[in-house]
Amino acid sequence: MKPFIFHLRTRIVFGRGSLNRLGSEAAKLGDRCLLVTGRSFARRSGYLNTVVEILEESGLKITVFDKVEPNPSIETVYKGFEEGWETNCNLVVALGGGSAIDAAKGIAFLLKSRARLEESLAPNEVGEALPIVAVPTTCGTGSEVTRYAVLTSVGRRRKEVLLGDPLTPSVAIADANLLNSLSRELVTYTGFDALSHAIEAFLSKESTPLSDFFSLEAVQIILRSIVEAVEGAAEARENMLYASMLAGIAINCAGTVAVHGMGYYLTNYHGVHHGLANGVLLPHVLRFELQRSLSRLEDAAMRLGFENGIGLVEKIEKVARITGIPRSLVDLGVKPSELDTMVADALSYARNLDKHPCPLSSHDIREIYLRALGG
Numbered sequence: 001m002k003p004f005i006f007h008l009r010t011r012i013v014f015g016r017g018s019l020n021r022l023g024s025e026a027a028k029l030g031d032r033c034l035l036v037t038g039r040s041f042a043r044r045s046g047y048l049n050t051v052v053e054i055l056e057e058s059g060l061k062i063t064v065f066d067k068v069e070p071n072p073s074i075e076t077v078y079k080g081f082e083e084g085w086e087t088n089c090n091l092v093v094a095l096g097g098g099s100a101i102d103a104a105k106g107i108a109f110l111l112k113s114r115a116r117l118e119e120s121l122a123p124n125e126v127g128e129a130l131p132i133v134a135v136p137t138t139c140g141t142g143s144e145v146t147r148y149a150v151l152t153s154v155g156r157r158r159k160e161v162l163l164g165d166p167l168t169p170s171v172a173i174a175d176a177n178l179l180n181s182l183s184r185e186l187v188t189y190t191g192f193d194a195l196s197h198a199i200e201a202f203l204s205k206e207s208t209p210l211s212d213f214f215s216l217e218a219v220q221i222i223l224r225s226i227v228e229a230v231e232g233a234a235e236a237r238e239n240m241l242y243a244s245m246l247a248g249i250a251i252n253c254a255g256t257v258a259v260h261g262m263g264y265y266l267t268n269y270h271g272v273h274h275g276l277a278n279g280v281l282l283p284h285v286l287r288f289e290l291q292r293s294l295s296r297l298e299d300a301a302m303r304l305g306f307e308n309g310i311g312l313v314e315k316i317e318k319v320a321r322i323t324g325i326p327r328s329l330v331d332l333g334v335k336p337s338e339l340d341t342m343v344a345d346a347l348s349y350a351r352n353l354d355k356h357p358c359p360l361s362s363h364d365i366r367e368i369y370l371r372a373l374g375g
């Protein structure tokens with residue numbers, strides 16, 4: 001068996017109503033809290049007020065930073081740092097999807113280290129950060145259990161990674177009640193992000209027996225639950241929250257591979273939602289690997305109860321069709337004339353491509369993008 005190290009740093013408080021535990025959990029870690037959230041969802045849904053009340057009841061002083069945009073920029077992290085610095089915060093609470101949680105991780109790092117974020121990006125590892133409590137409101141990124149923050153360098157049109165154990169949230173409050181008002185599109189997109197995480201972590205060269213366990217369980221649950229979750233079924237949404245967390249644990253060990261590496265272009269150049277980008281590319285990458293008879297893909301399919309790899313890929317394609325994920329990149333506004341730029345951009349994400357189970361040449365990546373353009 002492949003040797004591995006597995007360390008899960010996060011205390012997971014899972015279940016409906018677990019938000020009520022936020023105050024007591026947070027109070028163990030600090031008393032002056034920077035609450036990091038997005039620009040509209042938390043306020044509009046009323047969750048922001050609820051969370052502030054819960055934290056104040058436990059005696060915490062709160063500073064709200066509600067300016068995190070989707071695909072948060074490094075500049076936004078600096079703005080959040082300034083807010084937390086002025087009020088001398090000693091704890092960061094993130095309320096939102098992956099964007100809010102990732103921005104919170106960057107802010108927690110700056111508040112503790114006062115370092116330059118640009119000089120601390122991966123492959124460097126950060127050595128310190130304020131304690132973080134994550135409250136996910138989507139069922140996708142798994143950022144509540146990972147040691148990564150994905151941040152956008154707007155000027156360079158690049159997704160950068162901040163990496164290190166101190167970025168792993170100390171506590172994750174996973175309360176499916178917070179998913180009740182999540183739109184159909186966001187359940188679909190974040191759900192496909194989670195599905196990509198689970199499959200890519202399984203395929204990754206850095207997968208381990210234990211990360212496989214989390215990957216396969218996540219794939220199983222997502223394929224069973226995503227359609228009902230998109231339609232609004234409460235139990236299915238809770239299943240998706242659970243599965244996205246499992247997939248987060250899997251990528252925390254094994255990372256992501258070509259689907260993510262190839263999808264960043266779509267987000268950085270066309271503003272495509274990260275999960276939608278992965279959802280469109282996933283079947284095309286898997287079809288390409290089926291042709292190469294990738295043994296890990298066949299292995300995943302068998303262990304999931306499919307007769308062969310084709311069975312698994314067809315099931316993913318069916319779920320994508322039902323939930324409204326387009327087949328073609330053209331539907332996302334991408335033009336064939338961009339192909340050269342797309343290939344060069346994907347190749348620049350060595351951190352993903354190097355983990356891909358079988359080397360992908362520039363010709364291979366071009367071929368996958370071409371097929372994805374064709375639909």
Ligand SMILES: [Fe+2]
Nearest residue numbers: 141193197274
């Ligand atoms: Fe992702």
